[in-house]
Amino acid sequence: MEPKSPLGHMVRDVWPLIILSIGLLLVVAVIQSLGDRIVSQSLTEGLIRLVVVIGLYIFIGNSGLISFGHIGFMMIGAYATAWQTMDPMTKDIFIPGLPAYLLANSHHWLIATIIGGLIAAIAAFISGLAMMRLSGIAASIGTFALFMSFYSLYLQWSTWTAGQSSLVGIPVTTTPWVAFWFCIVAMIGAFVYSRSKFGLALRASREDEVAAKAAGVNVTGERVISFTISAFFVGMAGGLYGHFLGLLTVDTFYLPMTFITLSMLVVGGMQSLSGAVVGTIVLSFVIELLRKAEKGFSLGETSISLPASSAEVGLGVILLLILIFRPAGFTRNAEIYWPFKPKVAVTEVTHRQS
Amino acid sequence: MAFALQVLMNALSLGSLYALAALGIGLLFGVLKLINFAHGDFITVGAYALIVPSAATQATLLIGDFHPLILIPCIVVVVVILALIAEFLVFRPLRNASPATLMIGSFALGFVIQNILIMVYGGRPKAVGIWSDLSLGVELMPGVEVPKLQLIIIGVTLVLMVVLVLFLTKTKYGVHMRAAAEDFRMARMLGIEANRVIMLAVAISGMLAAAVSMLFVVQTGILDFRMGVSLMLFAFIATVIGGMGSLVGAVVGGFAVGAVSILLQTFLPSEMRVFRDVFVFAIVIFILLVRPQGLVMSRASRERV
Numbered sequence: 148m149e150p151k152s153p154l155g156h157m158v159r160d161v162w163p164l165i166i167l168s169i170g171l172l173l174v175v176a177v178i179q180s181l182g183d184r185i186v187s188q189s190l191t192e193g194l195i196r197l198v199v200v201i202g203l204y205i206f207i208g209n210s211g212l213i214s215f216g217h218i219g220f221m222m223i224g225a226y227a228t229a230w231q232t233m234d235p236m237t238k239d240i241f242i243p244g245l246p247a248y249l250l251a252n253s254h255h256w257l258i259a260t261i262i263g264g265l266i267a268a269i270a271a272f273i274s275g276l277a278m279m280r281l282s283g284i285a286a287s288i289g290t291f292a293l294f295m296s297f298y299s300l301y302l303q304w305s306t307w308t309a310g311q312s313s314l315v316g317i318p319v320t321t322t323p324w325v326a327f328w329f330c331i332v333a334m335i336g337a338f339v340y341s342r343s344k345f346g347l348a349l350r351a352s353r354e355d356e357v358a359a360k361a362a363g364v365n366v367t368g369e370r371v372i373s374f375t376i377s378a379f380f381v382g383m384a385g386g387l388y389g390h391f392l393g394l395l396t397v398d399t400f401y402l403p404m405t406f407i408t409l410s411m412l413v414v415g416g417m418q419s420l421s422g423a424v425v426g427t428i429v430l431s432f433v434i435e436l437l438r439k440a441e442k443g444f445s446l447g448e449t450s451i452s453l454p455a456s457s458a459e460v461g462l463g464v465i466l467l468l469i470l471i472f473r474p475a476g477f478t479r480n481a482e483i484y485w486p487f488k489p490k491v492a493v494t495e496v497t498h499r500q501s
Numbered sequence: 502m503a504f505a506l507q508v509l510m511n512a513l514s515l516g517s518l519y520a521l522a523a524l525g526i527g528l529l530f531g532v533l534k535l536i537n538f539a540h541g542d543f544i545t546v547g548a549y550a551l552i553v554p555s556a557a558t559q560a561t562l563l564i565g566d567f568h569p570l571i572l573i574p575c576i577v578v579v580v581v582i583l584a585l586i587a588e589f590l591v592f593r594p595l596r597n598a599s600p601a602t603l604m605i606g607s608f609a610l611g612f613v614i615q616n617i618l619i620m621v622y623g624g625r626p627k628a629v630g631i632w633s634d635l636s637l638g639v640e641l642m643p644g645v646e647v648p649k650l651q652l653i654i655i656g657v658t659l660v661l662m663v664v665l666v667l668f669l670t671k672t673k674y675g676v677h678m679r680a681a682a683e684d685f686r687m688a689r690m691l692g693i694e695a696n697r698v699i700m701l702a703v704a705i706s707g708m709l710a711a712a713v714s715m716l717f718v719v720q721t722g723i724l725d726f727r728m729g730v731s732l733m734l735f736a737f738i739a740t741v742i743g744g745m746g747s748l749v750g751a752v753v754g755g756f757a758v759g760a761v762s763i764l765l766q767t768f769l770p771s772e773m774r775v776f777r778d779v780f781v782f783a784i785v786i787f788i789l790l791v792r793p794q795g796l797v798m799s800r801a802s803r804e805r806v
Binding site: 211212213215274277278280281282283284285287288289291292293295296299300303402403406409410413454455456457459460462463464466467470471474 | 534536590591594595598600601602604605606608609610612613616617619620624730731734737738740741745775776778779781782783785786789790793795
């Protein structure tokens with residue numbers, strides 16, 4: 148379908164955003180209507196993951212650099228938010244090392260979550276100034292090392308994080324609909340960023356770093372901007388996650404979380420927002436099914452259950468198969484314009500052989 | 502003086518482990534442009550192969566009970582076979598993919614290996630004491646006692662490095678491999694068989710991983726499905742600060758990271774010691790800011806236009 152009027156063209160421009168929002172709304176509404184408490188908890192968790200994956204897309208999709216470090220920002224956001232919302236009495240017991248202001252006061256969860264995101268963004272900005280000077284693969288390893296150092300810092304910093312035990316007493320405020328609205332905000336943020344001149348410049352550097360530099364793109368600067376924005380959303384997702392679980396452990400934010408969110412992005416298609424959303428929805432269903440199967444299901448007379456951690460193995464195998472047979476993901480790295488015709492023909496960019 | 506020697510030995514033995522792991526990673530990066538996130542899990546598998554596969558909390562030795570002369574080749578064979586399977590099932594189908602895709606592929610592979618280990622052996626760490634008499638001290642000079650194992654680690658590393666250098670410079674296949682690392686396409690045009698070179702590199706990388714797993718498990722006496730990951734992290738840092746694609750750089754980086762860790766461990770005040778890794782990392786960032794291309798510049802690390 149080709150739009151006729153100027154208004155039609157405007158609608159088509161933002162169509163991927165609209166159709167993704169509607170699709171997500173339908174998924175949430177249908178699952179919520181089942182009225183099952185456990186299912187709706189899985190839904191909340193999936194939606195929080197979606198915020199993380201959209202955050203990952205903002206950086207990875209536009210820069211072409213793989214970051215293994217974003218779960219570190221999620222952790223920073225989660226703890227920063229919890230520091231603000233927990234009851235002062237509880238804080239005195241578990242994390243007495245906090246500054247006096249935080250020990251004495253608490254903020255509303257929404258304000259706390261935004262501040263938590265901002266703190267994660269500041270951490271990303273400072274570390275990004277160093278990391279983003281590195282090129283391709285070295286940058287990925289840099290982010291991995293950054294992640295491990297955040298992880299070991301929080302694991303040992305017990306007067307602020309309760310260290311190796313868990314931080315309990317976080318108010319549970321994240322409902323499916325709260326998480327849904329954060330998804331919408333993150334989607335709008337990601338969409339606006341990728342359409343902005345910053346996003347365009349960064350994507351130019353993704354396609355050809357040398358040519359982008361020659362055209363006057365400050366590649367390091369653009370990467371830092373994108374790294375910071377994406378950490379903001381991932382940090383807020385961390386805040387939501389803490390207020391979904393009601394408790395935090397540093398171990399929550401380790402390699403499995405990194406792996407799950409990264410695979411969701413890759414399976415959907417790293418370079419499009421639609422890919423981030425589709426990948427998260429599809430893999431969330433797959434994970435839930437495999438987890439069910441781990442608990443056991445009955446086939447006629449016999450009941451079968453898969454061994455523990457087969458969900459993880461299954462996820463890894465799916466990711467490998469996608470990488471081998473459909474490296475651009477389900478969406479082939481394109482945005483969803485259906486039923487419109489996409490404005491630009493989608494071409495698959497092949498890797499330049501050196 | 503005695504104290505300084507003790508610190509030096511600690512630094513050298515830790516640096517040796519990092520250097521060996523970094524060599525295994527650097528070798529594959531040179532030939533395949535692959536950052537092998539599964540290398541740490543190869544190391545872990547080498548260590549787990551010592552015991553009977555079961556989820557029991559008490560580890561029963563299997564290969565670990567053999568005579569050392571049989572044990573070591575067995576572990577090497579296990580890890581090399583695993584590495585070759587990885588090459589056939591994952592790395593080869595992804596041969597023409599971008600380095601980023603390859604990297605995610607190896608990350609996925611590592612994740613799968615870790616979870617299969619949990620499935621088979623259970624997720625809890627297990628104690629495994631093999632050759633524990635090696636941790637007894639030897640007197641180097643009056644007043645200086647170091648564990649025998651430290652000397653063995655340093656010795657094994659030196660021997661392996663010398664063998665590797667001889668292989669790379671004196672044998673036909675070694676020269677092929679260096680040519681492939683320098684310019685893969687050119688090497689193929691000049692008649693070097695790609696698959697053979699890559700398989701050889703994968704196998705050698707697996708051997709190095711097996712060596713690390715043996716040395717490491719004897720030193721710590723503990724099996725944990727995440728044991729390889731932390732080693733691999735430091736090896737990664739070593740390859741990056743040493744200079745991607747340079748084997749000399751990997752070794753230099755490995756010893757540098759080991760030395761910095763031990764120095765911090767020794768000289769940090771005790772309440773700061775738990776934050777050692779954070780300091781190591783801060784120093785790494787500093788090195789990267791000063792020399793983003795790494796300490797040793799290699800031709801392969803430059804992006805060609």
